[in-house]
């Protein structure tokens with residue numbers, strides 16, 4: 001919709017300047033192969049569906065009532081699975097909301113927030129939204145973080161690990177180096193994809209009073225449609241997040257979401273088996289794409305970042321789309337010759353590979 005300048009006069013001046021995040025497309029067309037938003041190709045644990053049905057059958061009357069503002073049962077389930085005290089857990093409506101509260105709670109400072117030039121594209125959006133000063137630090141030519149850059153004065157640090165959209169993971173030794181070099185700043189590790197092969201920094205929370213680890217149920221627990229994210233940190237940092245949350249929305253997690261997410265955290269066996277399948281399919285797909293001539297960055301995520309010297313990535317994304325296969329293409333400096341491809345089921349990955357073969361045979 002085109003809004004005229006005259007209509008815009010009703011908007012808050014600040015809102016007129018916003019450049020909102022653009023989420024990956026959710027197409028309405030049938031028979032499309034959707035490999036563009038890093039969703040899990042497998043359904044959540046059957047126990048999740050049972051838990052939602054139970055709310056409907058036994059608990060419908062409870063829908064009259066607000067949910068628990070603290071989502072205590074969910075925090076308890078997360079604490080148990082993550083092996084941390086419950087006082088170390090914060091929950092929100094997707095990790096995007098948790099990240100929003102993190103930006104407000106910690107990063108509105110005189111000194112700039114540090115983050116990489118190629119990373120989750122919501123960080124600049126939240127920075128603008130909350131008036132956070134920023135300093136963007138380029139990844140090196142291999143798309144790796146340069147740890148030495150994170151030793152300058154700052155008002156906070158956020159690192160995605162494994163990074164998105166590059167899929168490359170950072171080791172815990174490097175994360176500890178960042179934490180130790182910045183004792184007076186909050187360091188946030190956004191671990192949306194950590195369960196697909198990176199090492200989690202949750203084990204460092206006990207030792208570092210300046211660490212916040214953010215995770216989500218959207219990827220490795222197949223619950224993107226449910227909207228549950230969480231942060232793990234020491235209680236003095238959790239208290240700031242609770243203060244922000246209770247100044248914004250007291251009930252971000254509804255009764256269905258609480259019941260379903262609890263069931264997911266209780267079914268560790270399903271979670272592990274499902275992630276192992278995604279990782280195995282990723283390795284197979286990487287080999288197949290390499291055989292087709294792609295260069296694929298080393299992935300610890302449920303997606304890969306790949307480039308083909310012989311073909312423009314934007315054109316390739318369009319041609320895939322014409323064949324019903326949607327991948328993510330970022331028309332941005334440094335990465336405009338790469339495609340970000342979500343790992344699908346074996347059958348889906350085969351459809352991708354066969355479609356690529358047909359397109360490349362023609363060009």
Ligand code: PMP
Pocket residue numbers: 093094095096097120160164190192215216217218224228229
């Ligand atoms: N962090 C990163 C790095 C992501 O890619 C995403 C998914 N777009 C999120 C956080 C947010 O995920 P959600 O809100 O579904 O928990």
